[in-house]
Amino acid sequence: MTTTPIIIPIFLPNLGCRERCLFCNxxxxxxxIPSPLSVRGVIQASLAKLPSDKKRKKEVAxxxxxxTAIEKERQILYLKEVQPFLSSGLIxxxxxxxxxxxxxxxxxxxxxxxxxxxxxxxxxxxxxxxLMLARRGHNAENTICAVRRLRSxxxxxxxxxxxxxxxxSLQHFSKSLDRLTDLKPDFVRIHPTLVLxxxxxxxxxxxxxxSPLSLDEAVQWLKRGVLQLERASIPVxxxxxxxxxxxxxxxxxxxxHPALHQLVDSAIFFDMxxxxxxxxxxxxxxxxFLCHPKEVSDLRGQRNENILRxxxxxxxxxxxxxxxxxxxxxxxxxxxxxxRILFHRRSLLRYHSLPExxxxxxxxxx
Ligand code: SF4
Numbered sequence: 208m209t210t211t212p213i214i215i216p217i218f219l220p221n222l223g224c225r226e227r228c229l230f231c232n233x234x235x236x237x238x239x240i241p242s243p244l245s246v247r248g249v250i251q252a253s254l255a256k257l258p259s260d261k262k263r264k265k266e267v268a269x270x271x272x273x274x275t276a277i278e279k280e281r282q283i284l285y286l287k288e289v290q291p292f293l294s295s296g297l298i299x300x301x302x303x304x305x306x307x308x309x310x311x312x313x314x315x316x317x318x319x320x321x322x323x324x325x326x327x328x329x330x331x332x333x334x335x336x337x338l339m340l341a342r343r344g345h346n347a348e349n350t351i352c353a354v355r356r357l358r359s360x361x362x363x364x365x366x367x368x369x370x371x372x373x374x375x376s377l378q379h380f381s382k383s384l385d386r387l388t389d390l391k392p393d394f395v396r397i398h399p400t401l402v403l404x405x406x407x408x409x410x411x412x413x414x415x416x417x418s419p420l421s422l423d424e425a426v427q428w429l430k431r432g433v434l435q436l437e438r439a440s441i442p443v444x445x446x447x448x449x450x451x452x453x454x455x456x457x458x459x460x461x462x463x464h465p466a467l468h469q470l471v472d473s474a475i476f477f478d479m480x481x482x483x484x485x486x487x488x489x490x491x492x493x494x495x496f497l498c499h500p501k502e503v504s505d506l507r508g509q510r511n512e513n514i515l516r517x518x519x520x521x522x523x524x525x526x527x528x529x530x531x532x533x534x535x536x537x538x539x540x541x542x543x544x545x546x547r548i549l550f551h552r553r554s555l556l557r558y559h560s561l562p563e564x565x566x567x568x569x570x571x572x573x
């Protein structure tokens with residue numbers, strides 16, 4: 208298993224962006240655009256605070272805008288500031304986030320020359336209609352070409368996806384994932400669409416032209432997405448935007464939760480537990496689950512919600528959880544008189560067809 212790197216983020220809000228995407232208000236994640244000259248100080252200050260963990264790579268990340276659409280000279284000014292840290296070995300590599308239509312061969316050559324090894328591509332969706340309504344200004348084909356080009360250079364590729372954009376649906380999301388898994392990115396980040404103060408989406412929402420996914424809907428969509436990606440062995444690096452005070456202050460509506468990833472994992476464990484109990488009904492008798500210690504909180508759910516729901520549905524006399532380090536992570540066991548039944552989360556996709564769909568739209572964003 209690869210260890211996640213320690214990232215020193217430098218936010219360049221909206222820098223390089225030609226237009227404002229419908230959902231975007233980068234001002235909530237960073238206040239000012241740091242100048243190239245300030246980058247060295249930021250890295251030094253961050254390195255001084257970092258724990259010395261020699262096993263984890265350290266990366267500087269330029270996030271928050273369209274890095275590769277900034278004027279070339281300015282890109283170089285930013286990247287040059289990282290070079291002394293790369294030469295001394297204090298930093299291992301650089302990562303950037305950008306749009307799929309700003310990644311031509313010349314840009315990739317420049318990035319490689321200056322130590323960029325990871326590129327996070329804002330795909331958001333692989334459905335052209337959804338991209339058009341979100342005013343992205345690129346299409347799914349741009350993402351396919353960009354990822355293939357990045358791969359041929361040897362970059363590590365991350366993909367950002369959103370759910371619940373205008374015109375989106377669970378079927379669209381599932382199709383987007385199918386198209387992306389064919390491209391085999393190294394990791395994926397997914398977050399639900401949020402209505403943020405100052406983003407163009409705010410007006411559409413206030414006018415009644417858009418209603419975001421509820422938290423429950425988002426968890427159901429994400430559950431399916433996570434399982435689909437796991438089946439394709441593609442790691443999910445993050446679910447949901449990073450919780451910050453600025454983000455919470457700007458949030459008007461949408462499926463936001465500071466521990467969204469955990470909610471999704473709990474929903475997966477609930478489904479596994481339910482599937483096991485359906486195989487072996489427990490009315491009035493004792494249920495004994497077997498689970499890895501690190502996953503007991505997922506099995507229980509927030510405030511023990513999963514256990515309460517299972518008790519309500521299956522009416523056992525009690526539910527016991529036996530924790531064991533030897534129990535494989537990602538799986539749940541049920542002790543029965545005949546032996547143990549094992550259920551792995553990978554099997555869930557077979558049990559769950561796509562539920563009743565709800566379109567987030569149709570909406571014109573004029
Ligand atoms: S979503 Fe990305 S590309 Fe769109 S305006 Fe915001 S920072 Fe720029």
